Amino acid sequence: MPHEVRMPQLGMVQDSGVIVAWLKRNGDPVRAGDPVFEVETDKATMEVEAAADGYLSGVTAAEGDDVPVGGLIAMIVEDEGDVEAAGTGASVAEPVPAPGAHAASRPDPGPERQETPALAERAMPEPVAAGRVLASPKARRLATERGIDLHLLRAQGIAEPIHVADLDAAIAVGGNSALSAVVDPTDFDELLDRSRTADRTRLLASFAAGAWRATFDASSVSVAIRGLDGSLEIVANPDRGGVGDPESPVLTLVDLCGTRIHRYASARDGLTLCVARSAAGYDLLLAFAEARLPLSNAVALVENIAARIENPLLQLL
Amino acid sequence: MTREITLSQAVNEAIAEEMRRDETVLLIGEDVAEAGTPFKVLSGLVEEFGTERVIDTPIAEPGFMGIAVGAAMTGSRPIVDLMFGDFLYLVMDQLCNQAAKTHYMSGGKLNVPLVLRTNLGATRRSAAQHSQSLHALVAHIPGLKLAMPSSAYEAKGLLKAAVRDDNPVVIFEDKLMYQDKAPVPEEEYVLALGEAAILREGSEVTLIGTSSMRQVCERAAEILEGDGIGAEVVDPRTLVPLDERTILGSVRKTSRAIVVDEGHQNFGVTAEIAARISEKAFYHLDAPVIRMGAMDVPVPFSPALEDLTVPTAEGVAANARAIVRGVPVHAP
Known part of the structure; x- marks a missing residue:
């Protein structure tokens, strides 16, 4: 042995x-x-x-x-x-790929403290390679809710036990892969036309949250809305009237309708859904990292969002 | 209006006010009259209330505890003074078999509205038989309430609540805190039994400290602030009943908890609170709940060794730093 x-x-x-x-x-x-x-x-x-x-x-x-x-x-x-x-x-x-993540997500501990956490983190006792990934109960729950595969985090070299900060780091790494879809705009446009008060961006955020909830069986879903002016707003449970405290967003929505731009995925935003409007309809683009969100999950998510835009009634069901 | 008074004065005021308010309240124990206890907590009471209501007893803890239980069953509201918490072993039958169970076993016909005041705390150089913190023994017995005042303010408000409660209530004061001052309102107030206090807000770790360990947690929070770590400090105030809602609410917010108590760590108060957090806030925990109790040894007489047995602010801060930074305190 x-x-x-x-x-x-x-x-x-x-x-x-x-x-x-x-x-x-x-x-x-x-x-x-x-x-x-x-x-x-x-x-x-x-x-x-x-x-x-x-x-x-x-x-x-x-x-x-x-x-x-x-x-x-x-x-x-x-x-x-x-x-x-x-x-x-x-x-x-x-050094593992994301060792700076802890420092980045926390207040600066001051120069004399800089070295200790980094050393401690990269020297974490290594568990056996196969089997159950060591993660805190909260990290495990959030990983499930966000569709993050802990095994893939381990494969990325993130030291175990995995904590919530590691998930945030995983989200922050952003996406090199992209999935795109074109969606028939008829019903969604009609919905927007009929309602004077409906806000397109909010509706898209609520569709994204609803799709996330359905795909990953999450209980609480916050969505970040990134504006082209750099603004960022985090909305808790947009599909449920914004009830609840905003938490770490599961994805960032960029509503590009009405502009000529069809993609803006900032590295700092991680998983990003861009929605643009072209002659063909609504263009969805999901920028994601396959190490964090496996392709099958990304496909299921985009399919679900697209289905909701195509048939907004789905959102009500 | 508030003024600063010592914990000793706060206890004295609480007893005097309750004895003035209710003539069935009486005081019984060793050296409670002219001597006013070794800690001079009760000075002046016998002069105001006389020896009928401030009763000096021989050195016979089981005897006066038994008298007090009987008096409580028959219309008095005795406050028993047990000179050292270590003498709890002597009154266990009167307290745990009689006082705790009489209401239940009489089908609700008898009440035992009794208060047992005693103390805890090491580092007074009093050796192993006068330095123990034995409150976990009380917390284990159904039918007893348990209050752990952490400053003069809590000492007064909780004692008055205890006197007015129709059940046996045990109060442990930290014998090293009798001369510590804290702001106490001049006007009358009573604190609820079963309501914890959040003394400092923070978002990264919850420090739960009972009795004087509250001050240890507050000092640890200050140290952690220097490291850029936000610690929330919670004082449960009473362990039975325990304000789970406040404790769990705080831990759900911070995802991490350290429980600090001066009783022995094994099978103790820290273990119970940590277990409840682990059971009921499991999916909110980002780190194991850490227990910090007194070392599991008889309290040493050597000052250098004695000081090592009690949790310190530096020790709490070190553990907090580790779990906030994701460093396992125990190897996975």
Whole structure:
């Protein structure tokens, strides 16, 4: 059985340790009791011994790295053939794609605090590769509601356990993929004509929310409305009269009808639905990242929104 | 109008006001008359109300507790003074088997409107038998209410509510806080049993602190503010009944909670509150609920060791920082 090598707790109040030197290299044979690396705490420098016989594998912390107590830094595997290259196990040595997300979504903790969370996050103990993704209960719930696949986040290298901030980061990464659809405008135009008070953008937001709710079985759905002047408004449950507190929006709506522009998807907005009007009808365009919103979910969402515009009665049902 | 008075003065005022208001209220315990207790909380009461209503007893806790339970059943409203919370073990039968169950077992025919005032808190260099915080023992028994005042203001308002309650109510004051001052209204007020207070608002972590641990949480919140972390501080005020609505509402908002209490951590108050949060706000939690109780050892006599057994503001802040930043406090 592979044996984990973690940063030990050597002092009562120690929360991390600096790796001063590796005494074994990746792939070296080790015997239980062999000193493997040297660690410096605030009080002393000590050698840490191997707890099992085998081969040092998947070393992820470099000399000079400050690793939190409990952080996984290498494995000891039984067979030489199982040795993984350095830097391939836990994501300590290589920054994960979204490590800055925590800092970005929170108030600036000040210069002296900058380093700690980043180090702590990338040195998170790595769980087994397959099976259940470790996530906080709230993150798991929101992922379901937003149609985010936690396995895909893991595949992206986001450290587990996944927290809400990681989902926000995933949303903020935005979309490189795009799906577009053209929708027959007749019924929707008629609805707008008939009602003097109907606001097209609000109606589109409510259709998008209704489609999201139906597709992902979400209970609370906030939609951001981005204007071409840069304005951003977050509406809670637009399909239910705007009742409730606005939360992190599931998607951003850009209503481009009445302009010549047919696409504006800002990187900061993440999942974005653009609605433009052409001679053919309403042009829907969903900008999304397949790592966060799998293609099948994106298709289901666009189909549902399109169906609602084509037949607004669906929204009432 | 408010003025600053000590917790000791607040308790004294509450008892005097209730004894003036209701002549069935009486005070009983060791050194409650001329001595006014070792903490001088009751000074002046025997002079005003006389030895018929301020009753000094021998050193016999089970005896005077039993007398008080009987008096409560038959029309008096006794306030029992138990000099140290550690002596709770001596009155467990009178409190838990008699006072707590009489209303139930008499089919509602008898009430036990009794108040047991006692104390908790370590770091007074009083060693293991005079430093315990045993309120969890009381909270475990159905039929007893439990109040945990966190300053002079709560001490007065909760004690007056306890005297007026028709059930046995146990109040634990922190013996290190008797000389701490807080603003207290001059005019009369009574606090409801079962209403928590949000003392500071924040959006990233809820710190729930009972008794003097409220101050620890408030200091931790100040430290966290310096780190750019917004902490909300909630004082439950009473543990039975427990204001779940306020606690859960706060945790749903912040997604994270740390529960701090000076009782032993194992099987204690922190465990109960943490469990309720985990059960009832599970889908709102972005981090495990952290318990911070007193270390599970007899309270040491050595000052250096004693100080290590009690949660500190720095410790609370360190845990809060970790869970807000998504760093597991316990390895997953």
